[in-house]
Amino acid sequence: MSLVDAGSSTSIGTLIVDDQALVRAGFRMILEIEPDLHVVGEAADGDQAVAQVAALKPDVVLMDVRMPGVDGIAATRRIMTDASCRTRVVMLTTFDIDEYVYEALKAGASGFLLKDVQPELLVAGIRAVHAGEPLLSPTVTRRMIETFVDRPRTVDQGARKRLASLTPRERETLQLLARGLTNAEIAGDLFVSETTAKTHVARVLTKLALRDRVQAVIYAYETGVVSEEPRRSP
Incomplete structure (x- = not known):
């Protein structure tokens, strides 16, 4: 949107x-x-x-x-x-x-x-x-991650444990959320419908007890998920 x-x-x-x-x-x-x-x-x-x-x-x-x-x-x-x-x-x-x-x-x-x-x-x-x-636009999200990713940080081990509740597809979705992608862009990366992508996003937020997509970016940064981020297909 x-x-x-x-x-x-x-x-x-x-x-x-x-x-x-x-x-x-x-x-x-x-x-x-x-x-x-x-x-x-x-x-x-x-x-x-x-x-x-x-x-x-x-x-x-x-x-x-x-x-x-x-x-x-x-x-x-x-x-x-x-x-x-x-x-x-x-x-x-x-x-x-x-x-x-x-x-x-x-x-x-x-x-x-x-x-x-x-x-x-x-x-x-x-x-x-x-x-x-x-x-928060994808451009701002990328700049934020680039600015802070090299700073020393303490990984929240409790938060990392919640990652185990995600399916492989939901973990991929989190990685894409961490880049600030929209539902449509996530759907394109995962080769699914936008409705399915929206469902994946909702499940990720629910399982990780996150309020919104912006908090997913913070969570992904603090748990090191951004370092696992896959490259988008050309």
Whole structure:
């Protein structure tokens, strides 16, 4: 699913978190003209964001990365400690990709948007995340892995044990998910229908207790699955 066609007939409650009032006002103006989006509240820092999520239970949070006091990454981590929380967090940044990307995604963010994103892409991005799609392009995924794959890391042995629950086909699916591929692209690699690929993805996420596809990228990195990644057929 592309950003521009990820629509939804469901009303999507959005919380805007940014320390600059003008930025919040700008995003609010964009969102409030959309019939299926409504802004449930605003917050100027991470502490306020955590409190507002608990009180308002928004579907999606637009979260600034850099804020005084509690920043967006720390706030996201606190929000996601609640296992029952259904809120999805989209990080807002002025950078295409930087040192915050991996930590933000690991904290539980579902993707990134630039602050100067075009209005139609902002709206479509919110709809996509609400629908369960990752807001992280394959290009960004590859760059993230390239940036962090050589860093020292402690492999989560408990997480690696869960890999044993996957069938060989599901493990292949995880490897492809780790590259940020869409269901259609996974289907092409595995020579199956897109519906079958979607089923494989759902089973991988369920067996590994992962919230979404972005978390599958983090899991694959931390368990070393990315080093097993197969090359795509030409």
